[in-house]
Amino acid sequence: MATDHHEAPVLEAVAAYRDRGELGFSPPGHKQARGAAPDVRAVLGDAVFFGDVLATGGLDDRREKSSVLQRAEALMADAVHAEHTFFSTCGSSLSVKAAMLSVAAPHQKLLVGRDAHKSVIAGLILCGIEPVWLEPQWDAERHLAHPPSPATLEKAFADHPDARGALITSPTPYGTAADLRAMADICHRRSKPLIVDEAWGAHLPFHADLPSWAMDAGADVCVTSIHKMGSGL
Template sequence: MTEDRCLGYLPGMDHNESPVLEALAEYHERDYANYSPPGHKQGRGVDDAVRRVLGAEVFRSDVLATGGLDDRQSGKKVLARAQELMADAVGAEHAFFSTCGSSLSVKSAMMAVAAPGETMLVGRDAHKSVIAGLVLTGIQPVWVRPRWDRELHLAHPPSPAAFEDAFSNNPDAVGALVTSPSPYGTCSDLKTIAEICHRHGKPLIVDEAWGAHLPFHDELPTWAMDAGADVCVVSVHKMGAGFEQGSVFHLQGDLIDPVRLKESADLLSTTSPNVLLYAAMDGWRRQMVLHGHELLGSALKLAHATRREIDSLPGLRVFEDRLVAKEASHDLDRLQIMIDTLDAGISGYQAADWLRQEPAINVGLSDHRRILAQFSFADDQERADRLVSALADLTRTSLPSPQSVVLPEPRDLELEQVMSPREAFFAAHDVVPVDESIGRIAAEQVTPYPPGIPAILPGECISAGVIDYLRSGTEATMPIPDAADPTVKTLRVVKA
């Protein structure tokens, strides 16, 4: 990282600053006596058992954002300055912090682009938070289908051509929403999709929850702002060093009104934001600007070496170049290591469970035939060796034959949207045995999690193929936490 980069792109932007952290340090030095929330009074009232587990410092730094971290009128502009530094760090025009996760941020972006009843192009591989946004806002989705890999049984991001066709067929669409990277680390051709959107005079929203680190190393996939997106949403907690729920949405260009975006976020956000989340995001930005290239470069080298070691283990295959092809994904975040367990005769669910129960290792994602090991700049050789050793032990472990998951043809999983998600969600409903739901209109969302991409959306016509997939999946221990009946023995359908 060069000295000029550390000083920032804009006059007065010194990235050695951490406004939130510095204000919090000053708060501690002043030793304020608070007659205001939070009620635990910097941990004085916390139960001893709670304090032992969570630590006293967590409560000591849990202060009000306004009237605590900053003065009553936010006159020191602590948060505003931190957001300006974040935008400058990544080359965006505006940055907004959220303490309600990217699930809220993406809804805010949708509200800033479309009004109720207007149509938006949406990749069908969207996270469930996007579907929640459709239900809340009344936006009408025009689904853009992913590309299905029949060999790997994996959905690659929709192609630019699919978005071009969707705009041609839906000229009234007010914008497009793309999810990239996917939870598997696969990426869309954002540059071409952005060019298509802008040729039609429409903005591009990118749900880039898994890509907060992308601006800080040139060997990572192109991040959304550099690709020309108008707004992108990142989860600092996923691939950065923030707390869970820490999210930032970045904005550039003149197709989305920054005031409308901020107002949309304000409608959905909490009025009691957690300063700990702000502080962690502020400190992570400083860390990335000053040291990110070095840290991420080391992480990429470690992930590359670990990928080779895992791929040499019997029964395990690591997919990399296979995922990046003309009819597959445009790019890949190589900090995400996709490990196929099919040849080992075990499912990804079994592998994830065994790794957690025996060597005490958690993986980020598992499905019927693979697990995903997520590396970040926080990993080192010792942790990588621990993972490789555990996977080697896994290949020598005798596990029962896995339950098979029925994997229909893609067309059987591409359900017809016959009502809007909002209409179906709020409609009167029946609860029916799952076999009787075939041909009915779904009134609920059914989402295998992770990765959190819904198999059934409110308003879609339920097919026999998707029921076979979900029923066999639950028998194979696929978790579906958002269904009214997580066993999927019954489903909610729109009342006939």
């Protein structure tokens, strides 16, 4: 598949759908703004309704025969040096749970940074995974926590060799990044995967002076939120 980063498959498909003036017999009920209240349209404009379309409502179908999402995901993967990219809904909160389930099963151990987002805690409850907590590094000068150190990860694996892998949050909401290359090496020497919750790091792949993003650092799965530090909705 040829790579042209001037393409925007999803945006182009939405624009083409709007230009055809179709009336979909599927949700959403506003029917491309036709059914929205005039006072709502006056405040929000019609563009927000034009962009609110189901992939199964005319842009593509459940078998993705038009390859709209497939082409967009392939472009994203190429842009950020990943083997595969999967778009998801519900922000990073859903994806981090999927990543956890791909690594550990109920009653199995997973090394988890204690500074994890609440979605990780919800994932532990949902999945029945047993966390082994990795303590963050407390910064007494700035009064904030940095990610756990590689030494902390190394000791946790030594104490819990049956752990299925590790989940690290980097960068933190404070903007500090973990030493992911060292952590990936620690995991891979044991043939264990490294998951990185990089929800706040959508900008990292795109400038050489920024900390390395998870995929370039050797992580196995990276979850990111284009709507936080990126420009997505």
